[in-house]
Amino acid sequence: MVSGTVEDxxxxxxxxxxxxxxxxxxxxxxxxxxxxxxxxxxxxxxGRIFGVLGPNGSGKxxxxxxxxxxxxxxxxxxxxxxxxxxxxxxxTIAARGVxxxxxxxxxLPGRTVFDNVALGAESAGSAGKAERSRARQRVRTAIERTxxxxxxxxxxxxxxxxxxxxxxxxxxxxxxxxLLLLDEPTAGMNxxxxxxxxxxxxxLRGEGLTQLxxxxxxxxxxxxxxxxxxxxxxxxxxxxxxxxxxxHPAVQEAYLGTQGRAHA
Amino acid sequence: xxxxxxxxxxxxxxxxxxxxLALSVQVPLRAxxxxxxxxxxxxxxxxxxAIGMVHYGLSTATAILLAAVAGGVVAxxxxxxxxxxxxxxxxxxxVAFTLIISVLVVNGGDLTGGAAGLFGALGMLDTGHLLAxxxxxxxxxxxxxxxxxxxxxxxxxxxxxxxxxxxINVARYRRATxxxxxxxxxxxxSMTVLLRSTVTPDDINFHLVVLALTIIIVGGSRSWIxxxxxxVIFVWMPEMLAFVGEWEDVVYGVLVAAAAVYLPGGVTGAVxxxxxxxxxxxxxxxxxxxxxxxxxxxxxxxxxxx
Numbered sequence: 001m002v003s004g005t006v007e008d009x010x011x012x013x014x015x016x017x018x019x020x021x022x023x024x025x026x027x028x029x030x031x032x033x034x035x036x037x038x039x040x041x042x043x044x045x046x047g048r049i050f051g052v053l054g055p056n057g058s059g060k061x062x063x064x065x066x067x068x069x070x071x072x073x074x075x076x077x078x079x080x081x082x083x084x085x086x087x088x089x090x091x092t093i094a095a096r097g098v099x100x101x102x103x104x105x106x107x108l109p110g111r112t113v114f115d116n117v118a119l120g121a122e123s124a125g126s127a128g129k130a131e132r133s134r135a136r137q138r139v140r141t142a143i144e145r146t147x148x149x150x151x152x153x154x155x156x157x158x159x160x161x162x163x164x165x166x167x168x169x170x171x172x173x174x175x176x177x178x179l180l181l182l183d184e185p186t187a188g189m190n191x192x193x194x195x196x197x198x199x200x201x202x203x204l205r206g207e208g209l210t211q212l213x214x215x216x217x218x219x220x221x222x223x224x225x226x227x228x229x230x231x232x233x234x235x236x237x238x239x240x241x242x243x244x245x246x247x248h249p250a251v252q253e254a255y256l257g258t259q260g261r262a263h264a
Numbered sequence: 265x266x267x268x269x270x271x272x273x274x275x276x277x278x279x280x281x282x283x284x285l286a287l288s289v290q291v292p293l294r295a296x297x298x299x300x301x302x303x304x305x306x307x308x309x310x311x312x313x314a315i316g317m318v319h320y321g322l323s324t325a326t327a328i329l330l331a332a333v334a335g336g337v338v339a340x341x342x343x344x345x346x347x348x349x350x351x352x353x354x355x356x357x358x359v360a361f362t363l364i365i366s367v368l369v370v371n372g373g374d375l376t377g378g379a380a381g382l383f384g385a386l387g388m389l390d391t392g393h394l395l396a397x398x399x400x401x402x403x404x405x406x407x408x409x410x411x412x413x414x415x416x417x418x419x420x421x422x423x424x425x426x427x428x429x430x431x432i433n434v435a436r437y438r439r440a441t442x443x444x445x446x447x448x449x450x451x452x453x454s455m456t457v458l459l460r461s462t463v464t465p466d467d468i469n470f471h472l473v474v475l476a477l478t479i480i481i482v483g484g485s486r487s488w489i490x491x492x493x494x495x496v497i498f499v500w501m502p503e504m505l506a507f508v509g510e511w512e513d514v515v516y517g518v519l520v521a522a523a524a525v526y527l528p529g530g531v532t533g534a535v536x537x538x539x540x541x542x543x544x545x546x547x548x549x550x551x552x553x554x555x556x557x558x559x560x561x562x563x564x565x566x567x568x569x570x
Contacts, residue, residue: 175430
């Protein structure tokens with residue numbers, strides 16, 4: 001679906017060539033008079049990493065909330081693996097294979113790292129001994145892959161912010177999702193930690209996991225993503241190859257004009 | 265020992281029935297549902313059991329079973345009706361439900377005995393029966409506190425949105441806690457009435473709401489053990505405070521206020537926290553130096569979206 005140019009953003013595309021995991025058409029979320037998201041159309045094809053770039057308040061997180069049904073749509077439609085889901089409740093779409101992390105760390109404060117990650121692995125339904133043992137295996141794998149080995153019994157308040165973020169990512173991948181939505185996964189991490197997470201996301205892509213990232217870090221987005229969307233004032237202003245998107249005049253003006261020159 | 269048992273049998277039995285009442289409020293609270301519907305169902309259960317025995321000659325077991333089922337059904341229906349409410353508004357609606365039950369039984373005519381209530385509903389119940397029911401309830405609740413189900417219930421309480429994003433049907437869990445609290449309230453009410461043989465509208469009052477809540481605040485709201493600790497304290501305290509005579513209510517009030525201020529997780533919460541701190545310190549001394557990089561709150565603050 002990606003043509004590499006940025007001018008065709010928002011146009012209807014024929015996705016027959018590649019498998020479309022998620023399709024959002026003309027999605028709008030208005031809060032009273034505030035148009036947090038307004039007429040956004042995106043398609044996510046299988047096994048690639050997509051990114052949404054945009055300044056504060058541009059509607060990125062609201063878009064993510066809309067895609068996971070945590071906020072109701074004012075307009076538009078959502079499709080996951082060919083099935084409409086813009087009227088289902090959020091737990092249903094999560095159970096179908098859409099996992100997410102949150103912009104602010106949201107983990108159970110009274111529970112250990114293992115328990116928090118297990119929440120992701122078990123929620124799909126874990127009746128039966130065999131399924132429980134498979135769920136435990138998924139938890140262990142997710143913990144190892146996110147670099148949390150050795151911290152299984154720690155509680156969130158014993159971990160640094162970067163490690164708390166890893167718990168969120170581990171919990172999301174422990175559910176073995178089809179689509180992973182990450183809201184600023186590397187916020188609060190140092191360079192090394194960020195590279196670790198970028199590497200992990202790359203590995204997951206190699207295994208066919210489709211991902212949608214929201215980030216402020218332009219350099220990381222260019223390195224990690226196969227396709228970028230840029231948003232401002234609730235609308236898509238560009239989309240396409242990452243390098244082309246960050247050079248797009250509208251993006252430069254909206255976002256990079258203030259923060260991005262140092263990165264780009 | 266046997267002498268002690270017989271001289272305290274009323275307190276022992278009251279401990280077991282009050283435990284069920286306290287659990288009827290604690291179970292929804294553990295899932296983040298601030299509901300006193302269980303107290304209303306305590307009244308429903310008490311009256312159904314008494315009506316069943318006095319007017320229809322039901323057996324003790326049938327009367328209790330009927331009371332539990334009725335409590336569960338009524339609370340579930342109430343849950344459907346008010347499921348969109350949360351927090352204090354939900355609490356107020358369920359307190360109103362409890363008060364409505366007490367008004368209904370006053371105006372129930374011959375069926376409920378009006379303001380005088382019903383007499384002669386003496387069930388064939390002894391401490392062993394109460395203990396068995398309490399044991400089954402506690403075993404079932406323990407299952408909901410441990411393992412995957414315990415984690416999911418905690419997620420529903422701590423962060424419903426997160427729970428939804430984890431594929432948990434939050435509304436279903438909340439409705440289920442209404443039904444469970446209704447069953448527990450029905451059991452507590454019916455067994456209390458069948459032990460005493462009488463029920464009057466005064467038995468279903470706002471003081472029961474206060475009692476259940478203080479038991480949980482002082483004992484702890486996270487586990488049935490907290491409800492048990494709180495129940496033992498409040499059922500036995502009047503006996504223990506007998507020596508202070510007329511100052512009993514004052515001492516009672518001071519103890520409750522002190523617990524609310526100094527033990528935010530209740531007695532049980534304080535013990536659990538103390539044990540965790542002890543284990544953490546032991547682990548830290550065992551595996552120093554620290555292996556985690558320092559936190560970076562400044563970087564974390566960068567970039568908040570809509």
